[in-house]
Amino acid sequence: MTSSFQPTxxxxxxxxxxxxxxxxxxxxxxxxxLENYEALVRPYAAAALAxxxxxxxxxxxxxxxxxxxxxxxxxxxxxxxxxxxDQVHSVIEAAGRxxxxxxxxxxxxxxxxxxxxxxxxxxxxxxxxxxDLETVTYFGVFRNRHAxxxxxxxxxxxxFLIDVFxxxxxxxxxxxxxxxxxxxxxxxxxxxxxxDRFPPVRSRVxxxxxxxxASRMRL
Numbered sequence: 421m422t423s424s425f426q427p428t429x430x431x432x433x434x435x436x437x438x439x440x441x442x443x444x445x446x447x448x449x450x451x452x453x454l455e456n457y458e459a460l461v462r463p464y465a466a467a468a469l470a471x472x473x474x475x476x477x478x479x480x481x482x483x484x485x486x487x488x489x490x491x492x493x494x495x496x497x498x499x500x501x502x503x504x505x506d507q508v509h510s511v512i513e514a515a516g517r518x519x520x521x522x523x524x525x526x527x528x529x530x531x532x533x534x535x536x537x538x539x540x541x542x543x544x545x546x547x548x549x550x551x552d553l554e555t556v557t558y559f560g561v562f563r564n565r566h567a568x569x570x571x572x573x574x575x576x577x578x579x580f581l582i583d584v585f586x587x588x589x590x591x592x593x594x595x596x597x598x599x600x601x602x603x604x605x606x607x608x609x610x611x612x613x614x615x616d617r618f619p620p621v622r623s624r625v626x627x628x629x630x631x632x633x634a635s636r637m638r639l
Contacts, residue, residue: 425473425518427556430463433618437610438580438598443518443554446547447580450563454483454525456584456591457560461486461522463616464558468520475520478508481528497532504529505545512549521550521557527565536566540573547577593618 427441435441451457465487468475477492479485495507512519530539543559550557561574563583575581581597591612610618 425554426471427520428464428467428471429460430465430467431616431618433616434593434610437593437618438595441556442579443556444551445579446550446557446559446577447582448559448561448574448578450581450583450596451525451560452563452585454560456586457525458486459591460584461558461560465490465520465522473518473520474515475522476511476515478511478521478523480504481524483525483528486522486524497529501533501535501538501542505542508546509549512546512553512555515555517553517555519553519555521555523557523559525560525562527560527562530566530570536570539566540570543574544577551579592621 425443427443427445429435429438429441429447441447449457449460465475465477469490475490477485477487477490478495479492480495480497493507493511495504495511497504499507512521526539526543529542530536533539547557559578561571563585575597578597579599580595583594583596585592585594592609593612594609609621611621612618
């Protein structure tokens with residue numbers, strides 16, 4: 421029986437940039453500020469609820485909540501690595517297939533455990549199961565906060581790793597990893613324009629006017 425499950429970011433033009441979101445995709449947003457992650461979480465969650473998909477929010481960080489009024493679970497990172505993993509995985513197994521997930525910013529876990537290695541291990545243990553269950557999951561992680569080895573584990577395990585940054589009041593996205601999608605999307609910067617459009621930044625002049633964009637472009 422073919423599933424009617426059609427995942428989405430909640431932003432149609434962004435779906436096109438990513439060549440679609442598929443069941444099983446884990447999407448990691450590499451952020452410089454929590455509000456940048458929240459801006460992406462909200463349309464994604466709204467689309468899931470509108471489609472009457474089960475949406476689960478894992479709330480464990482000390483930052484302000486990303487979502488209100490949704491099914492929320494509170495695994496306790498302070499209870500230790502193994503206990504936290506068990507709490508999260510118990511929810512995932514009980515929820516079953518085709519569930520939509522949002523996690524608080526994962527950087528909080530490394531801060532709590534004082535270990536980037538454990539952060540990487542949590543991701544390596546959790547994401548393959550989410551993939552097997554054909555879920556779609558959003559994670560956030562702060563840029564330049566963690567050891568290269570931990571980010572390497574996350575990059576190797578996830579289906580998407582997307583750099584998110586702001587410049588002069590506008591958000592930009594740069595896909596770093598897009599597994600099984602068009603390689604043309606890799607490293608191409610897209611501006612979040614009014615109307616929820618995500619055109620690529622191709623103008624050298626425009627890029628040079630924004631240092632954060634220019635530093636990421638091959639000019």
